[in-house]
Amino acid sequence: MDAQALQRRKFLSMGVSGVAAFAIGGLLKYQQALAAVPAGAPFFSLNNIGDLLPPDENGIMLPPGFRSRVVARSGEPPIGSPGYTWHSAPDGGACFATDDGGWIYVSNSEIRSNGGGVGALRFAANGDLVDAYSILKNTSINCAGGATPWQTWLSCEEFTVGQVYECDPFGVKPAIVRPALGSFRHEAVAVDTLNDCLYLTEDAPDGGLYRFRPQNTLPDLTAGVLEIASVTETNGSSYVGWHVVPDPLARTTFTRRQVAESYPFRGAEGIVMHDNKAYFSTKRDNRVWCYDTASNQIEVIYDVETSSNPILSGVDNVTITPAGDVLVAEDRGNMQLIVLTPDDQVIPLLQIVGHEQSEICGPAFDPSHQRLYLSSQRGSLGVSAGGMTFEITSV
Numbered sequence: 001m002d003a004q005a006l007q008r009r010k011f012l013s014m015g016v017s018g019v020a021a022f023a024i025g026g027l028l029k030y031q032q033a034l035a036a037v038p039a040g041a042p043f044f045s046l047n048n049i050g051d052l053l054p055p056d057e058n059g060i061m062l063p064p065g066f067r068s069r070v071v072a073r074s075g076e077p078p079i080g081s082p083g084y085t086w087h088s089a090p091d092g093g094a095c096f097a098t099d100d101g102g103w104i105y106v107s108n109s110e111i112r113s114n115g116g117g118v119g120a121l122r123f124a125a126n127g128d129l130v131d132a133y134s135i136l137k138n139t140s141i142n143c144a145g146g147a148t149p150w151q152t153w154l155s156c157e158e159f160t161v162g163q164v165y166e167c168d169p170f171g172v173k174p175a176i177v178r179p180a181l182g183s184f185r186h187e188a189v190a191v192d193t194l195n196d197c198l199y200l201t202e203d204a205p206d207g208g209l210y211r212f213r214p215q216n217t218l219p220d221l222t223a224g225v226l227e228i229a230s231v232t233e234t235n236g237s238s239y240v241g242w243h244v245v246p247d248p249l250a251r252t253t254f255t256r257r258q259v260a261e262s263y264p265f266r267g268a269e270g271i272v273m274h275d276n277k278a279y280f281s282t283k284r285d286n287r288v289w290c291y292d293t294a295s296n297q298i299e300v301i302y303d304v305e306t307s308s309n310p311i312l313s314g315v316d317n318v319t320i321t322p323a324g325d326v327l328v329a330e331d332r333g334n335m336q337l338i339v340l341t342p343d344d345q346v347i348p349l350l351q352i353v354g355h356e357q358s359e360i361c362g363p364a365f366d367p368s369h370q371r372l373y374l375s376s377q378r379g380s381l382g383v384s385a386g387g388m389t390f391e392i393t394s395v
Helices: 003-008 016-020 026-035
Strands: 066-073 090-097 103-109 116-123 129-139 142-147 153-157 164-167 186-192 197-202 209-214 224-234 237-244 268-274 277-282 287-292 297-303 315-320 326-330 336-340 346-352 360-365 371-376 388-394
Touching: 090 153, 090 371, 103 142, 103 153, 103 360, 116 142, 116 153, 129 153, 129 164, 142 268, 153 186, 186 277, 197 268, 197 277, 237 297, 268 326, 277 315, 287 315, 315 360, 326 360, 336 360
Parallel strands: 090 142, 090 360, 142 186, 186 268, 268 315
Antiparallel strands: 066 388, 090 103, 103 116, 116 129, 142 153, 153 164, 186 197, 197 209, 209 224, 224 237, 268 277, 277 287, 287 297, 315 326, 326 336, 336 346, 360 371, 371 388
């Protein structure tokens, strides 16, 4: 893509695909959030994006026209919330619209031995941080997860018999464990409303890609069928097949080893849905995949070994824009957040300097798509207590 075309490109275009992502109960709140945006306010975009500038006061290298602020630090009360301490090891996250035109950013805590859970930051319509609180406690290694269109957060435990907990971002209803989604090293979840199912990744050297089909219809996750993917080659293309996991609770055998045909994905990480496709990353081979749910075809859209611009390594959490740009966060690597565009461009959006022992986690846009949230899990100290959560905006 030439420079002029890149300048014209919208990082976030508010089209039909953007609205479709907020189907079911979230659609009304999404529309309300857009209506609350002041007239003429710029959306977060890649218009006129340039090279990354030197680090700002928060240690973040951003393109011209972008700025950052710290909204929370591990072990400290967020501004405006003196009664709550932000959790250590912030990981996967997502945003949810509120009825008053504001939004909530939820963030996992990847702490072991029942020290994990999920925290939430609530923002007013003008962007002020007005509250912070816990929506899940006493769980372990809450890594990534996924937002649902019915305004809940699915928090995933990443250990051998990890579970998925459905959480209320508003902190009103207690979190509910969803054992029907299986017991394994859960990483992330994506909701496919068109096909009435979920896709789940597993962070293991030979991890599975899973599909959950509810016994009833979404949003009911109480019962259903868990399946694992196989991959076969036909005429030079790869296709996914689905096979029932006999024992989703893994009472005697790991779920990923119960089906002989299952394909071993090398450390599957974040996963998101867009335009009938599931995009996910695998960290042990530094790849980003695209699974077309209509054709069942699967392909690698980024491979560090073959890319003409192999700047992305340590692939981890992902998010996506309504325009189809996949944002991939690095676990170490260069501590960058990289954009993979639909026309195969690989573009650095930001880089956190001085956090070499950390990882970028939880990238998520607010409902108006004017703000991007993310965390440095271990901060500049290289320990969990040094986690920092940032907000990125375009000027």
